[in-house]
Amino acid sequence: MKTTISLTTPAQLETESLVAIVLNQADPTGEKNKDAKPQLKLATSDTAVQSVPADLLVSGELTGKPFEMNLLHKPAGLKAKRLLLIGGGSAKKFTSYELRRIAGAAVRTLKSRGIRSFAFIAPPNIPAAEAVRAIVEGALVGNFDPDYYRSDRKDQKIDALTILASGNSDHAALDKAAHEAQVVGESQNFTRDLVNEPSNRMTPTILGDRAKKMCEEVGLKCEVYGADKIKELKMGAFWSVAQGSDEPPALIVMKYEPAGAPEKPVLGLVGKGITFDTGGISIKPADGMEKMKYDMAGGATMIGAMRAIALLKPKVKVIGIVCATENMPSGKAQKPGDVQIAMSGKSIEIINTDAEGRLVLADGLHYAKQLGATHLVDAATLTGAVVIALGFANAGLFANDDDMYERFHKANAEAGEKMWRLPIDDEYKDNIKSTIADMVNSGGRWGGAINAAMFLKEFAEDTPWIHLDIAGTAWMEDQKPWIAKGPSGIALRSLVEFVKGFAG
Ligand code: BES
Ligand code: MN
Ligand code: ZN
Numbered sequence: 001m002k003t004t005i006s007l008t009t010p011a012q013l014e015t016e017s018l019v020a021i022v023l024n025q026a027d028p029t030g031e032k033n034k035d036a037k038p039q040l041k042l043a044t045s046d047t048a049v050q051s052v053p054a055d056l057l058v059s060g061e062l063t064g065k066p067f068e069m070n071l072l073h074k075p076a077g078l079k080a081k082r083l084l085l086i087g088g089g090s091a092k093k094f095t096s097y098e099l100r101r102i103a104g105a106a107v108r109t110l111k112s113r114g115i116r117s118f119a120f121i122a123p124p125n126i127p128a129a130e131a132v133r134a135i136v137e138g139a140l141v142g143n144f145d146p147d148y149y150r151s152d153r154k155d156q157k158i159d160a161l162t163i164l165a166s167g168n169s170d171h172a173a174l175d176k177a178a179h180e181a182q183v184v185g186e187s188q189n190f191t192r193d194l195v196n197e198p199s200n201r202m203t204p205t206i207l208g209d210r211a212k213k214m215c216e217e218v219g220l221k222c223e224v225y226g227a228d229k230i231k232e233l234k235m236g237a238f239w240s241v242a243q244g245s246d247e248p249p250a251l252i253v254m255k256y257e258p259a260g261a262p263e264k265p266v267l268g269l270v271g272k273g274i275t276f277d278t279g280g281i282s283i284k285p286a287d288g289m290e291k292m293k294y295d296m297a298g299g300a301t302m303i304g305a306m307r308a309i310a311l312l313k314p315k316v317k318v319i320g321i322v323c324a325t326e327n328m329p330s331g332k333a334q335k336p337g338d339v340q341i342a343m344s345g346k347s348i349e350i351i352n353t354d355a356e357g358r359l360v361l362a363d364g365l366h367y368a369k370q371l372g373a374t375h376l377v378d379a380a381t382l383t384g385a386v387v388i389a390l391g392f393a394n395a396g397l398f399a400n401d402d403d404m405y406e407r408f409h410k411a412n413a414e415a416g417e418k419m420w421r422l423p424i425d426d427e428y429k430d431n432i433k434s435t436i437a438d439m440v441n442s443g444g445r446w447g448g449a450i451n452a453a454m455f456l457k458e459f460a461e462d463t464p465w466i467h468l469d470i471a472g473t474a475w476m477e478d479q480k481p482w483i484a485k486g487p488s489g490i491a492l493r494s495l496v497e498f499v500k501g502f503a504g
Contacts, residue, residue, distance in 0.1 A: 001143055002160045003136050003182055005174045010078075010121050010164045011048035017082035017118040018075070018164075019106045020044050021099075022057065023091035024064035038064045043088065043123035045166060048077050053085055065089060066098065067105050067481040071113075080119070084110065088123070096126055096134035097416045103135040104142030104482030107158050111143070117160035128169040129177040134416065135163050136178050137493065138482065140185025146196045146486035183311045184496055188489035190214070191297075191304030195474065195487035199276035199293045204324035207273060207296060208250035211303045211322065218310035221255040235363035237342040241356040242325040244280055244333025249325035252299070253371070254306045256318040265502055266317040268373025269306070269495065270364040272357045272380035273299030273324030280353030281329050282336060294487060295357070297474035298379035299324055305495040312496065314503035321368050323360035327353070339437050343367060344459055347437035355442040357382045358452050362459040369463055375404065376465040377498070378456065379491050385448025386422075387472035394420040395490055396469035398453040404464040408498055415493035419468065428454045 010018055021043040026036045040057040042050050052075040062068060068087030075083040086102050086109075088094050103120060110118050120139070122131040139161050147153045165174055194202065194210060208224035215222035226248050230239050235251075242249035252273070274295035278284060284292070299322035306320040334340070338350045340359070344366040348359070357380050365376055386396040397419040399405035405421060412419050431443035431451045439458060443451025453467050460467075470490050479485040 001140060001158055003178045004160070004162045005132065005171060005178055006119070006162050006164055007167050007169060007171060008164065009167070010044060010046045010119070012079055013119050013162070013164065014079045015081070015117065015119040015162060016115045017084050017110055018049065018078065018080040019084045019086060019118055019120045020049060021088040021102055021123050022062065022064050022068070022085050023088045023094055025091050027092060038062070040064045041091070042085070043125065044121045045124050046121070049083070049121070052076060052078060052083055063087065067102070069109055091125070094123070094125065096130050099123065099126060099131060099134040100138035100141070100416045101482040103138030107139045107142030108481065111156045111158050114156060116158060118158065119162035119164055121164045122166070124166055128165045129173055132163055132165065132174050132177040133181040136161070136181035137185045137416070140182070140189060141489070142482055144189045144192055145484050146192070148196065180312060184308050184493055187304045187308035187496070188492045190307055191300045191492055192487040192489045194300035194303065195294050195297045197293070199326065202275050202293070202296065203247050204250035204273065204275055204326065205248055207275060207299065207322070207324045208252050211252045211254060214303065214307050215254055218307055220306060220310045221257070223253045225251040225253070233343060233367065234341070235343045235367070236340045237348060237359040238323050238325070238363040240334045240338070240340040240350065241280070241327050241359050244330045245326040245328040246330070247326050252303070252322040252324060254303070254320035256306060256309050258313055258315055261315045261317050265374045266319060266372045267499055267502060268368030268371070268376045269302045269318060269320045270361060270368050270376065270378040271299030271302035271322045272296070272361055272378070272382065273322040274327050274357060274360070275324060277327045277354070277356065278329060280327050280356060281333050282353040283329055284354060291475065294475050295381050296324065297381050297470060297487065301379045301489070301491050301495065304489070304492050308492070308496045309499055312500065314500045316499060316503040318499055319368055319371050319373055321364045323364040325360065327356040342459065346439065346458060349434040349437040349440045351440045352442035355452070358455045359441060361456055365456065365459045365465070374463065376460055376463050377468070377495065379468040379470055379495070381471040381474050382469045383449045383452050383471055385445070386469040389422065389449055390420055390472060392472050392477060394418045395473045396449050397421045398424050398467040398469070399465065400424065400457055400460060401464035404466050407501055408466050408494065411494045411497035411501060415497045417490060417494045419494070422450055422453070424450060424453050424457055
């Protein structure tokens with residue numbers, strides 16, 4: 001999708017469709033106004049565009065609620081062929097978070113009608129560069145559809161998006177914002193492509209090949225190691241998962257070392273890359289097991305984030321590590337009760353072979369530190385328990401350092417992603433006590449997402465660290481107006497923003 005910034009008056013632009021947001025100016029807060037009639041207004045300063053739906057807006061037929069759509073043909077007085085009105089909800093609560101989704105919804109509505117290009121009027125109440133970023137990122141998210149293997153795939157896409165900013169904006173600054181947003185949005189879709197592939201088409205080897213190819217394209221160093229290196233590094237926790245599969249594992253190491261970056265910090269991004277999680281000997285029920293192809297979403301997120309980082313060139317060193325393997329039952333598979341020695345030297349009693357993500361991450365985190373990482377972030381579809389705790393709207397976030405948390409929280413807000421911090425107090429450490437080893441790999445049902453984080457904390461040790469449990473957010477269970485059903489690409493935008501924050 002090509003993106004262009006234009007400072008033209010919207011009414012004067014020739015386009016397949018203009019898109020304008022309808023905002024409700026009535027204040028829905030406060031007892032008295034609760035049932036107040038909506039007062040609808042278009043988010044544009046162009047009076048010619050405003051006058052087109054003037055009667056419709058006062059007719060009482062519209063609510064102005066988010067994603068309410070009206071498509072008008074041959075709008076009088078405009079050069080555009082169509083005018084798409086999209087409800088944006090309350091004007092007071094309208095931020096770039098809502099704007100991102102509205103832009104995605106505009107893309108999905110127009111492309112489903114076979115339209116390939118349109119112009120979006122940036123709402124004047126959001127700072128122009130921020131609005132451009134939200135529109136471009138949101139539009140790219142909306143432009144992705146996962147129906148690759150359907151013979152009736154229409155592959156309808158928006159090819160060109162024009163963003164109409166207010167006439168007195170700084171054109172160069174908006175071009176830069178659009179370019180950066182494009183890199184981030186395309187990287188998010190790159191990640192979604194990887195996650196979307198089924199396990200027979202996204203083995204650890206294939207994931208490694210895709211990472212390598214991407215790294216060559218954007219100028220990153222990349223090594224993909226196999227079983228020999230995993231054993232040589234004494235990654236006993238990672239190998240304990242990999243040993244059960246006939247499919248060779250892959251340890252993917254990507255390095256971004258820009259000229260002029262300080263020696264420290266070095267950020268380590270570590271992803272869970274389970275290309276299929278059967279549960280192993282502690283096998284999962286058949287119902288829904290097909291979804292465990294997305295158990296490599298954390299790893300795919302780190303690969304996509306490294307792509308964006310390489311293209312945006314922040315002055316900070318970053319290492320990306322993905323521990324990729326299948327989790328299979330077999331004659332070679334590990335069994336409950338087995339004791340494994342992780343790369344760090346800590347011993348682990350395996351209670352449940354289905355708690356495999358924390359095993360591969362334990363060695364990934366330790367290895368990142370050994371390669372020089374001074375700050376760690378991991379992302380993983382780690383627990384069903386985080387879905388019980390937070391549902392599908394927020395990813396689970398854990399931090400052993402408040403400064404890291406503040407930085408990441410700020411990045412979440414900038415990136416328009418929702419994550420919620422959960423505790424990792426020492427009191428929970430009892431849950432992972434073992435009688436025979438340093439810890440067990442499964443602390444049981446209660447506080448399951450926290451128990452998993454407590455386990456990882458043993459391997460992050462004193463290094464400032466963030467853990468993102470994206471089990472409930474990496475896959476959209478239903479389609480939404482702004483995004484298709486399927487892989488979401490969650491966390492990539494926050495990670496990139498977080499890394500940029502370290503570059504000062
Ligand atoms: N990959 C799963 C977690 C998961 C569940 C991801 C649902 C996406 C959707 C993980 O490896 C797992 O199986 N976790 C177990 C841990 C338990 C055995 C301690 C779980 O959550 O049940
Ligand atoms: Mn599992
Ligand atoms: Zn898993």
